[in-house]
Amino acid sequence: xxxxxxxxxxxxxxxxxxxxxxxxxxxxxxxxxxxxxxxxxxxxxxxxxxxxxxxxxxxxxxxxxxxxxxxxxxxxxxxxxxxxxxxxxxxxxxxxxxxxxxxxxxxxxxxxxxxxxxxxxxxxxxxxxxxxxxxxxxxxxxxxxxxxxxxxxxxxxxxxxxxxxxxxxxxxxxxxxxxxxxxxxxxxxxxxxxxxxxxxxxxxxxxxx
Amino acid sequence: xxxxxxxxxxxxxxxxxxxxxxxxxxxxxxxxxxxxxxxxxxxxxxxxxxxxxxxxxxxxxxxxxxxxxxxxxxxxxxxxxxxxxxxxxxxxxxxxxxxxxxxxxxxxxxxxxxxxxxxxxxxxxxxxxxxxxxxxxxxxxxxxxxxxxxxxxxxxxxxxxxxxxxxxxxxxxxxxxxxxxxxxxxxxxxxxxxxxxxxxxxxxxxxxx
DNA sequence: GTATCAATGCGAGACGTCTCGTCTTTCATC
DNA sequence: GATGAAAGACGAGACGTCTCGCATTGATAC
Numbered sequence: 489x490x491x492x493x494x495x496x497x498x499x500x501x502x503x504x505x506x507x508x509x510x511x512x513x514x515x516x517x518x519x520x521x522x523x524x525x526x527x528x529x530x531x532x533x534x535x536x537x538x539x540x541x542x543x544x545x546x547x548x549x550x551x552x553x554x555x556x557x558x559x560x561x562x563x564x565x566x567x568x569x570x571x572x573x574x575x576x577x578x579x580x581x582x583x584x585x586x587x588x589x590x591x592x593x594x595x596x597x598x599x600x601x602x603x604x605x606x607x608x609x610x611x612x613x614x615x616x617x618x619x620x621x622x623x624x625x626x627x628x629x630x631x632x633x634x635x636x637x638x639x640x641x642x643x644x645x646x647x648x649x650x651x652x653x654x655x656x657x658x659x660x661x662x663x664x665x666x667x668x669x670x671x672x673x674x675x676x677x678x679x680x681x682x683x684x685x686x687x688x689x690x691x692x693x694x695x696x697x
Numbered sequence: 698x699x700x701x702x703x704x705x706x707x708x709x710x711x712x713x714x715x716x717x718x719x720x721x722x723x724x725x726x727x728x729x730x731x732x733x734x735x736x737x738x739x740x741x742x743x744x745x746x747x748x749x750x751x752x753x754x755x756x757x758x759x760x761x762x763x764x765x766x767x768x769x770x771x772x773x774x775x776x777x778x779x780x781x782x783x784x785x786x787x788x789x790x791x792x793x794x795x796x797x798x799x800x801x802x803x804x805x806x807x808x809x810x811x812x813x814x815x816x817x818x819x820x821x822x823x824x825x826x827x828x829x830x831x832x833x834x835x836x837x838x839x840x841x842x843x844x845x846x847x848x849x850x851x852x853x854x855x856x857x858x859x860x861x862x863x864x865x866x867x868x869x870x871x872x873x874x875x876x877x878x879x880x881x882x883x884x885x886x887x888x889x890x891x892x893x894x895x896x897x898x899x900x901x902x903x904x905x906x
Numbered sequence: 907g908t909a910t911c912a913a914t915g916c917g918a919g920a921c922g923t924c925t926c927g928t929c930t931t932t933c934a935t936c
Numbered sequence: 937g938a939t940g941a942a943a944g945a946c947g948a949g950a951c952g953t954c955t956c957g958c959a960t961t962g963a964t965a966c
Binding site for chain 2: 518519520600601603604605606607608609610613614617621622625646648649650652653655656657658659660661663664665666667673676677679680681682683684685686
């Protein structure tokens with residue numbers, strides 16, 4: 489039984505110091521040159537304390553990012569997703585915020601690192617997707633569902649596909665650096681997607697589909 | 698002058714063996730655990746032969762992928778992009794092929810590894826994008842341009858955005874593993890995008906889709 | 907034409923260095 | 937007196953350089 493140390497005795501102080509150090513360091517040196525030794529040194533903890541509680545540096549960073557997105561939620565007062573009744577405006581607002589996050593080095597570095605690590609490590613990728621990504625996608629989907637209920641979107645809309653059509657192209661441009669990110673870009677994206685799925689501003693409209 | 702070995706004396710046999718070994722190994726152990734020593738051993742070449750011609754293991758893998766996509770072009774007889782006059786069908790065809798490639802382990806592993814490595818290593822990422830990605834995106838863009846010229850798409854269509862709307866969501870689902878890939882998925886994607894940009898099959902069409 | 911020879915890439919692997927993850931020791935806390 | 941934590945010693949393994957013969961090449965001499 490080499491496993492499972494007693495979690496109740498765990499030092500919260502050390503935990504936080506480790507997560508903070510990981511976030512800082514990944515921004516300074518990048519993911520590839522991020523070492524557990526450096527995290528331990530910066531956090532003022534022994535290496536073993538990290539190895540005791542996390543299986544890999546990727547896992548540390550995942551926890552760190554989770555706490556980071558937790559903070560963001562509290563700061564921004566994000567209980568959910570804006571719902572002004574104007575779907576187009578709401579989507580543009582959220583995507584603009586996402587663009588801003590991608591452009592914020594503090595957020596960009598760890599997220600990029602995790603995305604990359606998750607792409608090649610199926611285990612980590614699954615946790616990354618389930619714990620960080622899916623909850624966000626679910627917010628989009630919920631907002632879209634209210635639009636369906638309001639008759640602004642066809643009842644048979646593939647919401648999952650629609651969410652990925654909103655998030656996918658932006659994420660693609662960000663990850664691959666094929667072009668600079670801009671608010672105008674996501675605004676145009678929203679317009680094309682909404683038109684593509686048959687969005688109607690107010691009344692049920694007689695046309696198409 | 699320690700630089701510039703004589704390229705005319707280079708062993709083509711060794712070059713191919715190295716690229717093949719790199720592709721095989723990256724599928725077996727993943728990018729992170731891929732070592733130049735292992736590539737050399739598998740290829741039956743000396744380490745120095747790799748270090749003489751490539752600056753890093755990432756560069757080896759990039760060359761290997763380039764040769765792989767080169768093969769794919771020859772096999773499929775891809776001189777360009779299908780152009781049957783039916784834009785929707787052509788896009789669906791190409792995206793279905795892309796789905797098949799993503800599902801092919803031989804292609805998936807190295808591409809995934811490179812994408813991930815490129816995401817965190819800006820240098821490599823730039824070369825990856827320029828040499829592998831952009832040429833493919835350019836094929837899409839060219840096909841779309843002929844559609845514009847044929848009056849099937851509005852003259853002011855943002856082709857770049859449109860290409861990313863086609864490729865982005867698929868790549869996203871592939872990388873993040875948020876859902877299984879399927880032909881039906883990309884078919885639906887094409888339909889929404891085309892409707893969103895105002896695609897008309899033949900004549901200017903009056904109806905709302 | 908063929909024999910010789912210097913130049914250069916190649917396969918093999920030894921070498922010193924670096925960083926990894928584990929193990930050991932000592933102290934603090936419950 | 938257990939157990940976690942800080943510090944660092946330790947072996948493992950990959951790095952990139954190097955040194956060796958061997959094979960191939962192109963130039964020169966006969």
